Amino acid sequence: MAALLEIRNLHFAYTAAEPLLQGLNLQITAGDRLGIIGDNGCGKTTLLLLCAGVLSPQQGSIHCCGHPVVAGQFQPQLGVVLQNPADQLIGATVAEDVAFGPQNLGVPPAAVHRQVAEALAATQTTHLAQRVPHQLSGGEKRMVAIAGILAMRPHVILYDEPTAFLDRRSCQALTAFLQQNETPGMIISHDVPFLQSVCTQIMALEAGQLRPLAL
Ligand SMILES: Nc1ncnc2c1ncn2[C@@H]1O[C@H](COP(=O)(O)OP(=O)(O)OP(=O)(O)O)[C@@H](O)[C@H]1O
Numbered sequence: 001m002a003a004l005l006e007i008r009n010l011h012f013a014y015t016a017a018e019p020l021l022q023g024l025n026l027q028i029t030a031g032d033r034l035g036i037i038g039d040n041g042c043g044k045t046t047l048l049l050l051c052a053g054v055l056s057p058q059q060g061s062i063h064c065c066g067h068p069v070v071a072g073q074f075q076p077q078l079g080v081v082l083q084n085p086a087d088q089l090i091g092a093t094v095a096e097d098v099a100f101g102p103q104n105l106g107v108p109p110a111a112v113h114r115q116v117a118e119a120l121a122a123t124q125t126t127h128l129a130q131r132v133p134h135q136l137s138g139g140e141k142r143m144v145a146i147a148g149i150l151a152m153r154p155h156v157i158l159y160d161e162p163t164a165f166l167d168r169r170s171c172q173a174l175t176a177f178l179q180q181n182e183t184p185g186m187i188i189s190h191d192v193p194f195l196q197s198v199c200t201q202i203m204a205l206e207a208g209q210l211r212p213l214a215l
Pocket residue numbers: 014015020038039040041042043044045046047
């Protein structure tokens with residue numbers, strides 16, 4: 001089966017003195033959702049930023065849906081949910097915010113309307129459509145940020161610590177969403193029980209490489 005996200009022999013360091021990722025390999029195919037755990041500072045967010053094309057590796061390759069990920073180039077097949085939802089909410093209203101992605105992809109207005117409605121329904125945020133994003137609670141912001149990604153219909157979604165800042169009820173809502181939504185991808189988290197409930201596999205990032213976690 002063709003890989004949706006494929007990483008080969010990835011090496012990355014912010015400074016030559018401190019190599020962070022050292023020959024990392026990874027493959028995500030349809031039906032896979034990979035959980036990634038690892039100590040603070042081991043490079044989890046860095047890995048996500050490399051996959052998103054925000055950073056460029058010193059060595060190795062990343063392909064998403066068969067296309068090479070090139071730093072600085074937008075990857076329409078790849079959605080990224082950042083750790084802090086406020087970093088990706090920019091619209092004057094929730095509906096405008098969620099529409100921003102598909103509009104920028106050149107989706108026709110009628111289809112944008114449909115994709116926004118579906119993304120809000122999937123994340124149970126339809127009632128927030130006319131609210132101002134920065135006035136939402138942390139849990140509401142998280143789900144609206146996810147809706148903004150879903151509305152672009154990515155083939156792969158990467159989540160960076162999606163349970164951060166969430167209370168138990170919001171975590172339950174997020175878990176229920178992830179159990180229903182089948183978009184493959186990767187979830188970075190320190191919460192192993194959460195990952196067990198929403199991922200098909202969990203790996204640990206250690207010494208710059210991924211290894212399967214024995215559960
Ligand atoms: N722009 C940067 N320049 C230099 N060093 C950086 C930069 N960004 C991150 N680092 C360092 O790289 C290392 C890995 O950071 P990263 O954010 O990827 O870790 P992480 O595994 O996601 O950690 P956490 O679990 O705490 O979120 C850290 O030591 C961090 O200080």
